[in-house]
Amino acid sequence: MILYDYCRSSAAYRVRIALNLKGLAYEQVPVNLLKSEQRGEENLARNPQGLVPSLDDNGEMLNQSLTMCEYLDEAYPETLQLLPSDVLERARVRSLAQLIACDIHPVNNLRILKYLVSEFGVSDEQKTAWYQHWVQEGFVALERALADSDQTGKFCHGDDPTLADVLLVPQVFNANRFKVDMSVYPTIARIADACNELKAFADAHPDLQPGA
Amino acid sequence: MILYDYCRSSAAYRVRIALNLKGLAYEQVPVNLLKSEQRGEENLARNPQGLVPSLDDNGEMLNQSLTMCEYLDEAYPETLQLLPSDVLERARVRSLAQLIACDIHPVNNLRILKYLVSEFGVSDEQKTAWYQHWVQEGFVALERALADSDQTGKFCHGDDPTLADVLLVPQVFNANRFKVDMSVYPTIARIADACNELKAFADAHPDLQPGA
Numbered sequence: 001m002i003l004y005d006y007c008r009s010s011a012a013y014r015v016r017i018a019l020n021l022k023g024l025a026y027e028q029v030p031v032n033l034l035k036s037e038q039r040g041e042e043n044l045a046r047n048p049q050g051l052v053p054s055l056d057d058n059g060e061m062l063n064q065s066l067t068m069c070e071y072l073d074e075a076y077p078e079t080l081q082l083l084p085s086d087v088l089e090r091a092r093v094r095s096l097a098q099l100i101a102c103d104i105h106p107v108n109n110l111r112i113l114k115y116l117v118s119e120f121g122v123s124d125e126q127k128t129a130w131y132q133h134w135v136q137e138g139f140v141a142l143e144r145a146l147a148d149s150d151q152t153g154k155f156c157h158g159d160d161p162t163l164a165d166v167l168l169v170p171q172v173f174n175a176n177r178f179k180v181d182m183s184v185y186p187t188i189a190r191i192a193d194a195c196n197e198l199k200a201f202a203d204a205h206p207d208l209q210p211g212a
Numbered sequence: 213m214i215l216y217d218y219c220r221s222s223a224a225y226r227v228r229i230a231l232n233l234k235g236l237a238y239e240q241v242p243v244n245l246l247k248s249e250q251r252g253e254e255n256l257a258r259n260p261q262g263l264v265p266s267l268d269d270n271g272e273m274l275n276q277s278l279t280m281c282e283y284l285d286e287a288y289p290e291t292l293q294l295l296p297s298d299v300l301e302r303a304r305v306r307s308l309a310q311l312i313a314c315d316i317h318p319v320n321n322l323r324i325l326k327y328l329v330s331e332f333g334v335s336d337e338q339k340t341a342w343y344q345h346w347v348q349e350g351f352v353a354l355e356r357a358l359a360d361s362d363q364t365g366k367f368c369h370g371d372d373p374t375l376a377d378v379l380l381v382p383q384v385f386n387a388n389r390f391k392v393d394m395s396v397y398p399t400i401a402r403i404a405d406a407c408n409e410l411k412a413f414a415d416a417h418p419d420l421q422p423g424a
Binding site for chain 2: 048049050051060062063064066067068070071074075087088090091094095098099101102103105106107111112115116119120122126129130133137138141142144145148
Protein backbone atom coordinates (compact mmCIF):
# COMPACT_ATOMS: atom_id res chain seq x y z
CA MET A 1 0.00 0.00 0.00
CA ILE A 2 1.07 3.58 -0.64
CA LEU A 3 -0.05 6.36 1.67
CA TYR A 4 0.15 9.83 0.18
CA ASP A 5 0.50 11.84 3.34
CA TYR A 6 2.21 14.73 5.05
CA CYS A 7 3.68 15.08 8.50
CA ARG A 8 1.42 18.04 9.37
CA SER A 9 -1.85 16.53 8.14
CA SER A 10 -3.86 15.17 11.03
CA ALA A 11 -6.13 13.23 8.66
CA ALA A 12 -3.01 11.41 7.45
CA TYR A 13 -1.97 10.89 11.10
CA ARG A 14 -5.22 8.97 11.62
CA VAL A 15 -4.58 6.65 8.70
CA ARG A 16 -1.01 5.96 9.81
CA ILE A 17 -2.34 4.93 13.22
CA ALA A 18 -5.00 2.71 11.63
CA LEU A 19 -2.47 1.01 9.34
CA ASN A 20 -0.09 0.48 12.25
CA LEU A 21 -2.82 -0.89 14.54
CA LYS A 22 -3.81 -3.34 11.84
CA GLY A 23 -0.19 -4.32 11.26
CA LEU A 24 -0.32 -3.50 7.54
CA ALA A 25 2.88 -2.48 5.72
CA TYR A 26 2.83 0.74 3.69
CA GLU A 27 5.10 3.08 1.82
CA GLN A 28 4.79 6.81 2.46
CA VAL A 29 4.91 9.43 -0.29
CA PRO A 30 4.91 12.96 1.15
CA VAL A 31 2.70 15.64 -0.45
CA ASN A 32 4.11 18.91 0.86
CA LEU A 33 1.24 21.08 2.07
CA LEU A 34 3.57 24.01 2.73
CA LYS A 35 4.47 24.00 -0.99
CA SER A 36 0.77 23.54 -1.95
CA GLU A 37 1.62 20.25 -3.68
CA GLN A 38 -1.84 18.99 -2.72
CA ARG A 39 -3.38 21.36 -5.29
CA GLY A 40 -1.05 20.18 -8.08
CA GLU A 41 -2.30 18.08 -10.98
CA GLU A 42 -0.51 14.98 -9.71
CA ASN A 43 -2.34 15.04 -6.41
CA LEU A 44 -5.65 16.15 -7.94
CA ALA A 45 -5.57 13.00 -10.07
CA ARG A 46 -5.38 10.99 -6.85
CA ASN A 47 -7.68 13.18 -4.82
CA PRO A 48 -10.28 15.39 -6.59
CA GLN A 49 -10.50 17.58 -3.50
CA GLY A 50 -6.82 18.41 -3.63
CA LEU A 51 -6.33 17.16 -0.08
CA VAL A 52 -4.23 14.57 1.71
CA PRO A 53 -4.20 11.73 2.52
CA SER A 54 -4.95 9.31 -0.29
CA LEU A 55 -4.34 5.58 0.01
CA ASP A 56 -3.41 3.36 -2.91
CA ASP A 57 -4.18 -0.28 -2.21
CA ASN A 58 -2.97 -2.31 -5.14
CA GLY A 59 -4.03 0.30 -7.69
CA GLU A 60 -7.30 1.24 -6.02
CA MET A 61 -7.18 4.86 -4.84
CA LEU A 62 -9.10 5.75 -1.70
CA ASN A 63 -9.93 9.17 -0.28
CA GLN A 64 -11.32 10.43 3.04
CA SER A 65 -9.51 9.26 6.16
CA LEU A 66 -12.58 7.75 7.86
CA THR A 67 -13.41 5.85 4.68
CA MET A 68 -9.86 4.47 4.60
CA CYS A 69 -10.09 3.26 8.20
CA GLU A 70 -13.40 1.48 7.59
CA TYR A 71 -12.07 0.07 4.32
CA LEU A 72 -9.00 -1.35 6.06
CA ASP A 73 -11.24 -3.00 8.63
CA GLU A 74 -13.44 -4.56 5.96
CA ALA A 75 -10.70 -5.51 3.50
CA TYR A 76 -8.35 -6.89 6.18
CA PRO A 77 -10.64 -8.45 8.78
CA GLU A 78 -8.01 -10.90 10.00
CA THR A 79 -6.08 -8.32 12.07
CA LEU A 80 -7.24 -6.10 14.97
CA GLN A 81 -10.71 -4.73 14.23
CA LEU A 82 -11.11 -0.97 14.63
CA LEU A 83 -14.87 -1.37 15.04
CA PRO A 84 -16.51 -3.81 17.49
CA SER A 85 -18.74 -6.56 16.09
CA ASP A 86 -21.90 -5.60 18.00
CA VAL A 87 -24.14 -3.21 16.06
CA LEU A 88 -24.81 -0.84 18.96
CA GLU A 89 -21.18 -0.81 20.02
CA ARG A 90 -20.16 -0.01 16.45
CA ALA A 91 -22.58 2.92 16.56
CA ARG A 92 -21.03 4.20 19.79
CA VAL A 93 -17.50 4.03 18.40
CA ARG A 94 -18.54 5.67 15.12
CA SER A 95 -20.35 8.49 16.88
CA LEU A 96 -17.31 9.26 19.07
CA ALA A 97 -15.11 9.23 15.97
CA GLN A 98 -17.50 11.43 13.99
CA LEU A 99 -17.83 13.93 16.81
CA ILE A 100 -14.17 14.64 16.11
CA ALA A 101 -14.15 14.07 12.35
CA CYS A 102 -17.29 16.07 11.56
CA ASP A 103 -17.67 18.59 14.37
CA ILE A 104 -14.18 19.58 15.51
CA HIS A 105 -11.51 18.96 12.92
CA PRO A 106 -13.08 20.41 9.72
CA VAL A 107 -13.69 23.80 11.30
CA ASN A 108 -10.03 24.14 12.32
CA ASN A 109 -8.47 22.90 9.13
CA LEU A 110 -5.58 24.89 7.64
CA ARG A 111 -7.67 26.06 4.65
CA ILE A 112 -10.28 27.49 7.02
CA LEU A 113 -7.71 29.33 9.13
CA LYS A 114 -6.18 30.76 5.95
CA TYR A 115 -9.58 32.05 4.81
CA LEU A 116 -10.20 33.73 8.17
CA VAL A 117 -6.92 35.60 7.83
CA SER A 118 -7.10 36.47 4.12
CA GLU A 119 -10.80 37.37 3.87
CA PHE A 120 -11.72 38.61 7.35
CA GLY A 121 -8.28 39.81 8.42
CA VAL A 122 -8.47 38.11 11.81
CA SER A 123 -5.49 38.54 14.16
CA ASP A 124 -3.33 35.74 15.51
CA GLU A 125 -5.15 36.04 18.84
CA GLN A 126 -8.54 35.73 17.14
CA LYS A 127 -7.35 32.73 15.13
CA THR A 128 -6.14 30.97 18.28
CA ALA A 129 -9.41 31.80 20.06
CA TRP A 130 -11.38 30.34 17.13
CA TYR A 131 -9.27 27.18 17.19
CA GLN A 132 -9.57 26.71 20.92
CA HIS A 133 -13.29 27.47 20.90
CA TRP A 134 -14.20 24.61 18.56
CA VAL A 135 -11.89 22.14 20.26
CA GLN A 136 -13.34 23.06 23.65
CA GLU A 137 -16.92 22.88 22.37
CA GLY A 138 -16.26 19.37 21.06
CA PHE A 139 -14.12 18.17 23.96
CA VAL A 140 -16.70 19.20 26.58
CA ALA A 141 -19.18 16.89 24.86
CA LEU A 142 -16.64 14.16 24.23
CA GLU A 143 -15.43 14.23 27.84
CA ARG A 144 -19.01 13.88 29.05
CA ALA A 145 -19.73 11.04 26.60
CA LEU A 146 -16.61 9.17 27.72
CA ALA A 147 -16.79 9.86 31.45
CA ASP A 148 -20.50 9.01 31.72
CA SER A 149 -20.32 5.63 30.00
CA ASP A 150 -19.36 2.31 31.55
CA GLN A 151 -18.35 1.20 28.06
CA THR A 152 -15.32 3.48 28.29
CA GLY A 153 -12.31 1.51 29.43
CA LYS A 154 -8.59 1.94 29.13
CA PHE A 155 -9.44 3.33 25.68
CA CYS A 156 -12.53 5.12 24.29
CA HIS A 157 -14.43 1.85 24.01
CA GLY A 158 -13.27 -0.96 26.22
CA ASP A 159 -9.69 -2.02 26.71
CA ASP A 160 -8.58 -2.25 23.09
CA PRO A 161 -8.04 0.68 20.75
CA THR A 162 -10.82 1.40 18.24
CA LEU A 163 -11.60 3.88 15.50
CA ALA A 164 -12.51 6.41 18.20
CA ASP A 165 -8.95 6.35 19.55
CA VAL A 166 -7.57 6.63 16.02
CA LEU A 167 -9.39 9.97 15.75
CA LEU A 168 -8.77 11.07 19.33
CA VAL A 169 -4.99 11.10 19.36
CA PRO A 170 -4.40 13.47 16.39
CA GLN A 171 -7.07 15.81 17.76
CA VAL A 172 -5.40 15.89 21.19
CA PHE A 173 -2.07 16.52 19.46
CA ASN A 174 -3.63 19.53 17.72
CA ALA A 175 -5.23 20.74 20.93
CA ASN A 176 -1.86 20.72 22.66
CA ARG A 177 -0.28 22.56 19.74
CA PHE A 178 -2.86 25.31 20.16
CA LYS A 179 -2.41 25.31 23.95
CA VAL A 180 -5.88 24.09 24.88
CA ASP A 181 -5.99 23.43 28.64
CA MET A 182 -6.37 19.63 28.72
CA SER A 183 -6.63 19.44 32.53
CA VAL A 184 -10.39 19.99 32.24
CA TYR A 185 -10.72 16.88 30.05
CA PRO A 186 -9.17 14.22 32.32
CA THR A 187 -10.74 11.22 30.57
CA ILE A 188 -9.70 12.38 27.11
CA ALA A 189 -6.17 13.12 28.35
CA ARG A 190 -5.88 9.77 30.14
CA ILE A 191 -6.97 7.84 27.04
CA ALA A 192 -4.65 9.79 24.73
CA ASP A 193 -1.75 9.00 27.09
CA ALA A 194 -2.65 5.30 27.10
CA CYS A 195 -2.77 5.30 23.29
CA ASN A 196 0.58 7.04 22.94
CA GLU A 197 2.22 4.29 24.97
CA LEU A 198 1.41 1.88 22.16
CA LYS A 199 3.92 1.57 19.34
CA ALA A 200 1.20 1.85 16.67
CA PHE A 201 0.34 5.35 17.88
CA ALA A 202 3.87 6.43 18.77
CA ASP A 203 5.23 5.47 15.34
CA ALA A 204 2.55 7.56 13.61
CA HIS A 205 3.54 10.78 15.41
CA PRO A 206 4.00 13.77 13.05
CA ASP A 207 7.58 14.44 14.22
CA LEU A 208 8.69 11.00 13.04
CA GLN A 209 7.40 11.26 9.46
CA PRO A 210 9.33 11.97 6.24
CA GLY A 211 9.70 15.72 5.74
CA ALA A 212 9.11 16.58 9.41
CA MET B 213 -38.20 4.76 16.73
CA ILE B 214 -38.21 8.38 17.82
CA LEU B 215 -36.28 10.96 15.83
CA TYR B 216 -35.47 14.14 17.73
CA ASP B 217 -35.15 16.52 14.84
CA TYR B 218 -35.91 19.97 13.50
CA CYS B 219 -37.16 21.16 10.14
CA ARG B 220 -34.11 23.40 9.58
CA SER B 221 -31.45 20.84 10.57
CA SER B 222 -29.88 19.30 7.50
CA ALA B 223 -28.31 16.52 9.57
CA ALA B 224 -31.85 15.57 10.63
CA TYR B 225 -32.96 15.82 6.97
CA ARG B 226 -30.40 13.11 6.16
CA VAL B 227 -31.74 10.75 8.80
CA ARG B 228 -35.35 11.27 7.69
CA ILE B 229 -34.30 10.30 4.14
CA ALA B 230 -32.45 7.22 5.41
CA LEU B 231 -35.41 6.09 7.55
CA ASN B 232 -37.80 6.63 4.62
CA LEU B 233 -35.56 4.79 2.15
CA LYS B 234 -35.36 1.86 4.53
CA GLY B 235 -39.12 1.94 5.06
CA LEU B 236 -38.82 2.23 8.84
CA ALA B 237 -41.59 3.92 10.82
CA TYR B 238 -40.64 6.72 13.23
CA GLU B 239 -42.15 9.39 15.39
CA GLN B 240 -40.75 12.92 15.19
CA VAL B 241 -40.14 15.10 18.23
CA PRO B 242 -39.08 18.63 17.22
CA VAL B 243 -36.21 20.33 19.08
CA ASN B 244 -36.59 24.00 18.21
CA LEU B 245 -33.17 25.36 17.21
CA LEU B 246 -34.52 28.90 16.95
CA LYS B 247 -35.45 28.71 20.64
CA SER B 248 -32.08 27.06 21.47
CA GLU B 249 -33.88 24.00 22.82
CA GLN B 250 -30.93 21.90 21.64
CA ARG B 251 -28.78 23.37 24.44
CA GLY B 252 -31.41 22.63 27.12
CA GLU B 253 -30.90 19.92 29.75
CA GLU B 254 -33.50 17.65 28.16
CA ASN B 255 -31.68 17.56 24.83
CA LEU B 256 -28.22 17.46 26.42
CA ALA B 257 -29.25 14.24 28.17
CA ARG B 258 -29.95 12.76 24.74
CA ASN B 259 -27.08 14.43 22.93
CA PRO B 260 -23.98 15.54 24.91
CA GLN B 261 -23.07 17.93 22.09
CA GLY B 262 -26.37 19.79 22.38
CA LEU B 263 -27.14 19.16 18.72
CA VAL B 264 -29.88 17.54 16.69
CA PRO B 265 -30.71 14.94 15.53
CA SER B 266 -30.76 12.09 18.03
CA LEU B 267 -32.42 8.78 17.30
CA ASP B 268 -34.03 6.59 19.97
CA ASP B 269 -34.34 2.99 18.83
CA ASN B 270 -36.14 1.08 21.53
CA GLY B 271 -34.40 2.93 24.34
CA GLU B 272 -30.98 3.07 22.72
CA MET B 273 -30.02 6.68 21.98
CA LEU B 274 -27.86 7.33 18.94
CA ASN B 275 -26.05 10.50 17.91
CA GLN B 276 -24.29 11.69 14.74
CA SER B 277 -26.30 11.46 11.53
CA LEU B 278 -23.79 9.32 9.61
CA THR B 279 -23.62 6.92 12.53
CA MET B 280 -27.41 6.63 12.52
CA CYS B 281 -27.48 5.84 8.80
CA GLU B 282 -24.85 3.12 9.12
CA TYR B 283 -26.60 1.78 12.24
CA LEU B 284 -29.92 1.54 10.40
CA ASP B 285 -28.21 -0.38 7.60
CA GLU B 286 -26.62 -2.82 10.03
CA ALA B 287 -29.57 -3.21 12.41
CA TYR B 288 -32.17 -3.52 9.64
CA PRO B 289 -30.38 -5.36 6.83
CA GLU B 290 -33.59 -6.76 5.38
CA THR B 291 -34.65 -3.51 3.67
CA LEU B 292 -32.83 -1.39 1.01
CA GLN B 293 -29.13 -1.20 1.86
CA LEU B 294 -27.63 2.31 1.90
CA LEU B 295 -24.15 0.86 1.37
CA PRO B 296 -23.26 -1.65 -1.37
CA SER B 297 -21.97 -5.07 -0.35
CA ASP B 298 -18.62 -4.87 -2.19
CA VAL B 299 -15.82 -3.49 -0.03
CA LEU B 300 -14.43 -1.08 -2.64
CA GLU B 301 -17.88 0.13 -3.63
CA ARG B 302 -18.66 0.76 0.03
CA ALA B 303 -15.50 2.85 0.23
CA ARG B 304 -16.55 4.90 -2.81
CA VAL B 305 -20.00 5.61 -1.38
CA ARG B 306 -18.59 6.47 2.04
CA SER B 307 -15.99 8.82 0.60
CA LEU B 308 -18.63 10.70 -1.42
CA ALA B 309 -20.80 10.96 1.69
CA GLN B 310 -17.90 12.10 3.86
CA LEU B 311 -16.79 14.72 1.35
CA ILE B 312 -20.10 16.39 2.21
CA ALA B 313 -20.36 15.40 5.87
CA CYS B 314 -16.79 16.27 6.84
CA ASP B 315 -15.63 18.89 4.34
CA ILE B 316 -18.66 20.99 3.38
CA HIS B 317 -21.43 20.88 5.93
CA PRO B 318 -19.57 21.42 9.25
CA VAL B 319 -17.96 24.64 8.08
CA ASN B 320 -21.33 26.16 7.18
CA ASN B 321 -23.24 25.08 10.23
CA LEU B 322 -25.46 27.64 11.99
CA ARG B 323 -23.15 27.76 15.05
CA ILE B 324 -20.19 28.64 12.81
CA LEU B 325 -22.07 31.39 10.99
CA LYS B 326 -23.17 32.82 14.34
CA TYR B 327 -19.56 32.90 15.56
CA LEU B 328 -18.40 34.71 12.41
CA VAL B 329 -20.99 37.42 13.03
CA SER B 330 -20.63 37.76 16.82
CA GLU B 331 -16.82 37.48 17.10
CA PHE B 332 -15.53 38.80 13.77
CA GLY B 333 -18.44 41.09 12.90
CA VAL B 334 -18.70 39.82 9.34
CA SER B 335 -21.36 41.38 7.12
CA ASP B 336 -24.25 39.52 5.49
CA GLU B 337 -22.36 39.66 2.19
CA GLN B 338 -19.23 38.15 3.78
CA LYS B 339 -21.29 35.44 5.44
CA THR B 340 -22.91 34.49 2.13
CA ALA B 341 -19.53 34.52 0.39
CA TRP B 342 -18.14 32.21 3.10
CA TYR B 343 -21.07 29.85 2.71
CA GLN B 344 -20.86 29.76 -1.07
CA HIS B 345 -17.08 29.36 -1.02
CA TRP B 346 -17.09 26.11 0.95
CA VAL B 347 -20.00 24.65 -0.98
CA GLN B 348 -18.28 25.49 -4.27
CA GLU B 349 -14.93 24.12 -3.08
CA GLY B 350 -16.62 20.83 -2.19
CA PHE B 351 -18.96 20.67 -5.16
CA VAL B 352 -16.16 21.20 -7.70
CA ALA B 353 -14.49 18.06 -6.32
CA LEU B 354 -17.74 16.15 -5.96
CA GLU B 355 -18.83 17.00 -9.51
CA ARG B 356 -15.48 15.75 -10.81
CA ALA B 357 -15.66 12.57 -8.74
CA LEU B 358 -19.17 11.84 -10.00
CA ALA B 359 -18.73 12.89 -13.64
CA ASP B 360 -15.43 11.01 -14.06
CA SER B 361 -16.62 7.64 -12.76
CA ASP B 362 -18.51 4.98 -14.67
CA GLN B 363 -19.85 3.81 -11.31
CA THR B 364 -22.06 6.89 -11.22
CA GLY B 365 -25.51 6.04 -12.54
CA LYS B 366 -28.95 7.51 -12.10
CA PHE B 367 -27.79 8.18 -8.55
CA CYS B 368 -24.34 8.81 -7.02
CA HIS B 369 -23.47 5.12 -7.14
CA GLY B 370 -25.38 3.04 -9.66
CA ASP B 371 -29.11 3.15 -10.20
CA ASP B 372 -30.29 2.84 -6.62
CA PRO B 373 -29.98 5.49 -3.93
CA THR B 374 -27.17 5.06 -1.41
CA LEU B 375 -25.73 6.86 1.59
CA ALA B 376 -24.07 9.31 -0.82
CA ASP B 377 -27.48 10.47 -2.10
CA VAL B 378 -28.77 10.71 1.47
CA LEU B 379 -26.04 13.30 2.10
CA LEU B 380 -26.25 14.97 -1.32
CA VAL B 381 -29.86 16.12 -1.27
CA PRO B 382 -29.78 18.18 1.97
CA GLN B 383 -26.50 19.77 0.84
CA VAL B 384 -28.02 20.75 -2.53
CA PHE B 385 -31.06 22.11 -0.67
CA ASN B 386 -28.70 24.31 1.39
CA ALA B 387 -26.76 25.36 -1.70
CA ASN B 388 -29.96 26.54 -3.34
CA ARG B 389 -30.98 28.40 -0.21
CA PHE B 390 -27.68 30.30 -0.33
CA LYS B 391 -28.04 30.90 -4.09
CA VAL B 392 -25.07 28.82 -5.23
CA ASP B 393 -25.11 28.60 -9.04
CA MET B 394 -25.86 24.90 -9.59
CA SER B 395 -25.60 25.10 -13.40
CA VAL B 396 -21.84 24.46 -13.11
CA TYR B 397 -22.49 21.17 -11.30
CA PRO B 398 -24.71 19.37 -13.84
CA THR B 399 -24.14 15.86 -12.49
CA ILE B 400 -24.86 16.84 -8.89
CA ALA B 401 -27.99 18.74 -9.98
CA ARG B 402 -29.23 15.86 -12.14
CA ILE B 403 -28.80 13.34 -9.32
CA ALA B 404 -30.48 15.60 -6.76
CA ASP B 405 -33.45 15.99 -9.12
CA ALA B 406 -33.67 12.22 -9.58
CA CYS B 407 -33.62 11.72 -5.81
CA ASN B 408 -36.31 14.32 -5.20
CA GLU B 409 -38.66 12.44 -7.49
CA LEU B 410 -38.64 9.57 -5.01
CA LYS B 411 -41.19 9.69 -2.21
CA ALA B 412 -38.54 8.83 0.42
CA PHE B 413 -36.66 12.05 -0.37
CA ALA B 414 -39.71 14.22 -1.05
CA ASP B 415 -41.36 13.29 2.26
CA ALA B 416 -38.20 14.29 4.16
CA HIS B 417 -38.18 17.85 2.78
CA PRO B 418 -37.78 20.53 5.49
CA ASP B 419 -40.98 22.35 4.47
CA LEU B 420 -43.07 19.29 5.26
CA GLN B 421 -41.82 18.73 8.82
CA PRO B 422 -43.51 19.59 12.14
CA GLY B 423 -42.76 23.18 13.09
CA ALA B 424 -41.88 24.27 9.53
